[in-house]
Amino acid sequence: MNLVEMRGITKRFGALAANDNVDFVVRPGEIHALLGENGAGKSTLMKILYGLYQPDEGSIVIDGSDEPLRSPADAIARGIGFVSQHFSLVPTFTVAENVLLGYEGRFRLDPAEMNARVAQLAAANGFSIDPAAIVGKLSVGQQQRVEILKALYRDCRVLILDEPTAVLTPRDTQALFEILRKLREQDLAVIIITHKLDEAIENTQRVTVLRLGKVVGSQDTSSTTSAELARLMVGRQTVPVQREAATGSTQRVVLDVNGLSVADKRGVQALRSVTFQVHAGEVVGIAGVAGNGQSELVSILTGMLQPQSGGVSVDGKPVILGDPRACTQHKIGRIPEDRLRGVIGDLSVADNLMMEQLDQFTRVGHLQPAAIAEHAQRLIEDFQIKASPGDPVRTLSGGNIQKVILARTLSQDPAVVIAAQPTRGVDIGATEYVHQKLTEQKARGAAILLVSEDLDEILLLSDRILVIYNGQLVGEFASDAVDLDRLSMLMTGAEKTG
Amino acid sequence: MSLGLRLERLPSPLWLRAAIPFIAIAITFLLVSVLVILAGANPLAVAYELLIDPLTKNSARADILVMATPILLTGSAVALAFAGGYYNIGAEGQLLAGAAAAALIGQYVGDLSAWVAIPLMIVGGFIAGALWALIPALLKVRLQVDEVVTTLLMNSVMGYIISALLNGPWRDPVSGWPQSPTIALSAQFPRIIERTRVHLGFLIAAVVVIALWWILTRTRFGLELRAVGKNRDGAQFLGIRVGRTMLTTALISGGIAGLAGVSEVGGIHYYLIGSLSPGFGYTGIIVATLGALTAPGVLLAALFLALVSRGSLTASRELDVPVYLGDVIQAVLLLVMLAVLLLNRYRIRRA
Structure with missing residues (x-):
């Protein structure tokens, strides 16, 4: 049973097809790498899944239901979580306030109860984070964890992370993948958008490679090599050689x-x-x-x-x-x-x-x-x-x-x-x-x-x-x-x- | 969107840009007419009293020049700062600083000729205005503190300093009024048109407006100032010292606003009082905005606002409408002008 099935997705911006007949499938309990160069169409595809863009063609089935995703609110309700490269956190609020913001319906807030609930959620997923800490004082890695908690609090089943390690130190990167592995054990699906092959090879179960808006490969990570993925991603066969020789080049x-x-x-x-x-x-x-x-x-x-x-x-x-x-x-x-x-x-x-x-x-x-x-x-x-x-x-x-x-x-x-x-x-x-x-x-x-x-x-x-x-x-x-x-x-x- | 219409960003043709102030004035009078009718007067009669009648009388024409003098100066001060991307809202406080300096210097120059006394006051007032502008400018350049907030708050601080001076050391020893001693005769500005109140300050304002035009369009500093005002990163990339340019802009702006204070003390009151300025510094923001941050625009806007202010005096007398109508018109005109300027950048298109 697939958790997400995107079929025949096409999205055009003017004359440019950012996604061209893309098929993309995610199963529960996997970390899935979405690979590609800049402009390959990774972000567009994920923004479609998150309801930010409407596809021109194609269908999206989430957990057996193919209702259209008209907005991020629809996507969140259907269990999609998105952690962008640029966090949407209020730096002067606490961790718990950020997690609950925009989701709690009641008028009166009880800080002690909020903190307890967020602490419980964090513990259940193997995070250690202080719910009463002010977000602005946390490290980038910890802020990212708050974003992930936000998604989990909204019962997300598919967590999308856009270039999650671009802003992280190596130690934080390690910690992030540990968390993602725990989520995977609970049968969540995790999608990471990346262009770092070594991370994809080490940490994911499946990879899909996009180039110029099209899928050029989708397979189990264990059955491929980084060399093959690199070739798929960059995908050039010939070197153009009409270049002039280095005239007048000196050793100066x-x-x-x-x-x-x-x-x-x-x-x-x-x-x-x-x-x-x-x-x-x-x-x-x-x-x-x-x-x-x-x-x-x-x-x-x-x-x-x-x-x-x-x-x-x-x-x-x-x-x-x-x-x-x-x-x-x-x-x-x-x-x-x-x-x-x-x-x-x-x-x-x-x-x-x-x-x-x-x-x-x-x-x-x-x-x-x-x-x-x-x-x-x-x-x-x-x-x-x-x-x-x-x-x-x-x-x-x-x-x-x-x-x-x-x-x-x-x-x-x-x-x-x-x-x-x-x-x-x-x-x-x-x-x-x-x-x-x-x-x-x-x-x-x-x-x-x-x-x-x-x-x-x-x-x-x-x-x-x-x-x-x-x-x-x-x-x-x-x-x-x-x-x-x-x-x-x-x-x-x-x-x-x- | 649901109407099938959308706004599109487009550059507007030149004729339309030139027509903007007139469109804004027309809309303003339509809006103000509602108030006039509520006050029980005929809008056309009020428009005549406000816009035409003052121009038919010599004394009223002279009054317009007198009333335009301080706002020509504060308008120039604000226009220069805004063109440089430095949002100086503190012309009011800088004006008061200049006025205090003029009142101080004016008390001690009785032994000097007017040829020395008046320039001393002018230079002193400019320096005082610039110094009062220095603190927010340094905070902005060194620590990126928002100058809108600091310059605005500094106005209140200066208001209290003036109040303290007038109720303390400068309190009139005879009458006990909170007003500074009268400045020496040699420090009082000469009248430049006989049998009117038009004084040297108007000449100073005219020179400043010309200087503003010359700085903005003809000098290297003006070009660098405009570059910083339009695109700070770009200016830095092109090797302009952004911080230094901004600091200089702020100081000159403060100095010019200080001259407005000198002019009111030297040309009108001859002493410092707490009610010296009915918000000339803030009116300067209106003048600069209506004048599109250019020297010719500042000149026209200041004269126009002075015309309306003068006209509202007669209108209230003749037609029994509140004298505050002039202030209402200024405020409405600013809002309409900003709205028209914004909408002018867009076209309505069918989606």
């Missing part, structure tokens, strides 16, 4: 990154002693699944984050970290991950194009409108930006905003280019344009660091590929010797060392 190190370590806000180590070099005329690609430290690396290299330790130098000169202006001084060109943080949307194209060179365009505190307009006109022509100098940047398309950032950055002849997700969300024409411009910079002798979640883009442009996993560089490939199987395994943590 331009960007030298040495031992960068940083912890994120929750205290989880986001980067662990990251060291690499980029030479003049070379493109180095950082490959990895999102959330493995790429954002922190880019933030440090663009002056927006101060690392705990480590250093960066350009042409042998150390760069002061944590100061965006130091980047401009050392001729580090920056294409930020989130392009809307790289421009001031309400200011004009002309203003945005010169904001990194304010000294050149001001005289004793006065802006020089003629010079600014001329500069803008020249860059708009050079970079084929479809806009007038006076247009507010926010009125431009994503591709044209990206061209504004490229124009501002590349027109300063940078020694280093940090290109983070340079083509995310732009159309094919703009993507090709960005690639062409990066290739021009390489020919000019710039050292280029390309950080992208798009593996095809990394393979297309990079002379050398570094693989990042869990905040560490775990492997390196020359562009003419890429072993895709191994690359996939390194990206997903299926193979531990490079």
Whole structure:
């Protein structure tokens, strides 16, 4: 008897099919891993099961009943629990108050009775947690346990956890899986959305792999290997090779990154002693699944984050970290991950194009409108930006905003280019344009660091590929010797060392 | 949704944006007409008294300039701060700080010529306003304390300080009134139009409005200020020192609000009293918002509100409507303006 049967689920967002005829079955008493790269459709599928999205096609049978799920309230009533990556807890309330919030129907609350009931529930499931503790003072791992308790209190039979270990320390991860095993023994079903293969292999009974919205594999965990899963997840057969050879690549190190370590806000180590070099005329690609430290690396290299330790130098000169202006001084060109943080949307194209060179365009505190307009006109022509100098940047398309950032950055002849997700969300024409411009910079002798979640883009442009996993560089490939199987395994943590 | 309609976010055409203040004024008068009818008067007659009649008389035209003077200054102060993303609600307290400084300096400059005495008061009032703005600004920049709350509360604190001064050391020794000693003759602002009460303060306000326009549109500081105001993360990414820019913005804003206090002491009362400002600092928020945080907008909005205030005096006399009608109109106009500005960003579409 299956606890959940999703059949033929299709969900479209505009032209994109986030789920395409997906079959997904969960049995009682199993921990089921839902695997896939970013954008594979895992979260969409689970949001459908939780009633947040309505499928365009397909049926969902929970415990023999196929009534439609119109809202999360329907899903909760049918025994579905969802623990999102971003907790929905009230930090100033106690554990018991959070667990009961929105569920207790009576007007008067009895704190002692509430605490007793929550303590009993926790004990029955093998948790140790103080029901009277204030949630804001708990660790992230403990807060996650409160979320799980919330679901259990609502009699959930299917517990969905979205990337549950992304925010946890290794010790908390261990504790989490112990709890999940206990739930499984009570015939609950647990679904974990993840891209960490090692966790899936060690802790689950079955796995389903999604790629580009389709199911590419669903089987017992014991009958598969991490290598097979990695291949299914990443799923590329050929390396595109129309890339130009590394012209003018020399042995001269331009960007030298040495031992960068940083912890994120929750205290989880986001980067662990990251060291690499980029030479003049070379493109180095950082490959990895999102959330493995790429954002922190880019933030440090663009002056927006101060690392705990480590250093960066350009042409042998150390760069002061944590100061965006130091980047401009050392001729580090920056294409930020989130392009809307790289421009001031309400200011004009002309203003945005010169904001990194304010000294050149001001005289004793006065802006020089003629010079600014001329500069803008020249860059708009050079970079084929479809806009007038006076247009507010926010009125431009994503591709044209990206061209504004490229124009501002590349027109300063940078020694280093940090290109983070340079083509995310732009159309094919703009993507090709960005690639062409990066290739021009390489020919000019710039050292280029390309950080992208798009593996095809990394393979297309990079002379050398570094693989990042869990905040560490775990492997390196020359562009003419890429072993895709191994690359996939390194990206997903299926193979531990490079 | 159930009606088959939905709101869609769209940029509006330029002509519509230019028409917004007029649409808001029209709606406001429709709403206020209800009150006028309840008060037993003819709305058209009231509209004439409020908007047209004051413009036909010399003395009323001069009064409008006098009444516009403090709110031109507080409006400029608030517009600068808001444009920089610093929500200074404390112009009222900063105005009082400037007024206290002017009253203090004005008492001791009797031996100096007006050419020295008046600039001393102006500089002193600016510094006092800026200093009173410094505390919330530091809290904001260093500790991310919400400036809306702190600047607002600092207004009450300054109100009590003024009250303590007037009931303590500055109490008039002869009459016993809570009012400071009169400032020296050389510190009193000259009239700039004969046979009217229009004083030097209006000239100062005009210069400040021009300076506001020049700072916001022509200087590097203004560009950085606007960048910080629109997108703090983006500004930081582009190498702008966000904290320093915000601090400078707050201090200049406080200083300008302080000038409004100097102008009222130096040009109108010649001493400090507790009721010096009937909320000019708060009216400045209305002026800045109606003026879309631009200098020309502040100029028009301040003159318009002064016109309505002046008109409501005659209207209450001639038509027997409450004099508070002017205040009601200001408040309704602000609400309508905000609503129209918000709705202007959307279009109603069939789903």
